Amino acid sequence: MNDSNLRITGAIFLMLFVAMTSSCHSQTNTQNTKTERQSQPKDSQIDEYVVEIFEDSKGNLWFGTINKGAARYDGKALTYFTTEDGMSGNTVTSFAEDKEGNIWFGTHSGLSKYDGKAFTRFTTAEGLVNNTVSELLIDKKGILWVGTWGGVSRLEGTTFSTFTLPIPDVTLLQYQLTMKDWITEIIEDKQGNIWFSQGGRTGDGGLSRFDGKTFTRFDKTKGLSKNDIYAINEDNNGNIWIGANGLGAYCYDGKDLMTFGYGIQDILEDKKGNLWLGLSGGLFRLKGNSITNVSQNGPWN
Numbered sequence: 001m002n003d004s005n006l007r008i009t010g011a012i013f014l015m016l017f018v019a020m021t022s023s024c025h026s027q028t029n030t031q032n033t034k035t036e037r038q039s040q041p042k043d044s045q046i047d048e049y050v051v052e053i054f055e056d057s058k059g060n061l062w063f064g065t066i067n068k069g070a071a072r073y074d075g076k077a078l079t080y081f082t083t084e085d086g087m088s089g090n091t092v093t094s095f096a097e098d099k100e101g102n103i104w105f106g107t108h109s110g111l112s113k114y115d116g117k118a119f120t121r122f123t124t125a126e127g128l129v130n131n132t133v134s135e136l137l138i139d140k141k142g143i144l145w146v147g148t149w150g151g152v153s154r155l156e157g158t159t160f161s162t163f164t165l166p167i168p169d170v171t172l173l174q175y176q177l178t179m180k181d182w183i184t185e186i187i188e189d190k191q192g193n194i195w196f197s198q199g200g201r202t203g204d205g206g207l208s209r210f211d212g213k214t215f216t217r218f219d220k221t222k223g224l225s226k227n228d229i230y231a232i233n234e235d236n237n238g239n240i241w242i243g244a245n246g247l248g249a250y251c252y253d254g255k256d257l258m259t260f261g262y263g264i265q266d267i268l269e270d271k272k273g274n275l276w277l278g279l280s281g282g283l284f285r286l287k288g289n290s291i292t293n294v295s296q297n298g299p300w301n
Contacts, residue, residue: 050278054095086119106133127160147183
């Protein structure tokens with residue numbers, strides 16, 4: 001699929017997402033959707049792949065990219081942070097903010113903490129289970145959860161510990177053994193449950209829920225087993241949305257799983273009510289009934 005088709009697909013799915021977040025079972029009409037597909041050169045995009053979008057407590061928007069590090073938009077200017085500034089790596093897959101206001105970055109070369117002036121780097125030498133970080137979460141207790149291609153680490157205070165997820169009893173190929181516990185997403189829902197998604201290379205089952213004592217696996221649902229799951233989000237009504245590679249989005253209301261078409265890399269609703277969409281081809285924003293491609297030069301407003 002080329003970039004133009006990806007942009008159209010993303011726009012259609014986003015309008016569906018907005019209309020459906022009030023209920024897993026609601027319906028929508030997309031006839032009035034307007035997609036502004038601006039002619040932007042590839043090198044003017046935030047990056048070819050925007051894989052994570054995050055808003056910090058100050059209202060800054062952060063964009064994780066595959067090749068260009070982290071981009072921050074502070075309402076006035078776009079600034080990039082890379083290894084030249086002290087970050088661990090230039091593939092940035094996740095963000096988190098702690099109660100002190102430090103911004104944490106998950107990269108494919110380790111974990112970085114930014115205090116507003118300088119970066120501190122963490123790798124396996126400091127206790128991470130794996131240096132390829134794919135997801136971060138700071139829960140209500142202040143514990144930092146670090147999802148990696150080699151499992152999950154938790155940071156409590158200044159000490160990293162390894163958190164073991166249940167691994168299905170399946171036979172893996174030799175090349176899969178180095179990624180037998182590949183974590184792609186971690187969220188905490190309103191009830192305090194911790195959700196983990198895992199790549200398809202783990203074998204059967206890609207979605208787990210931990211209630212503090214026991215695990216629930218969703219390995220009997222088509223698309224949630226033997227598949228890569230790249231996104232989990234909870235909407236304002238407590239529905240859990242799961243993005244499954246090649247199949248689209250699932251919505252779990254606590255009892256049933258509903259399936260909807262199309263897939264995205266990441267989505268964020270900011271404090272102003274704007275919806276930001278990251279996908280292959282760049283960054284997009286929904287405003288009113290219009291989808292706009294946002295490049296390095298905007299439009300930001």
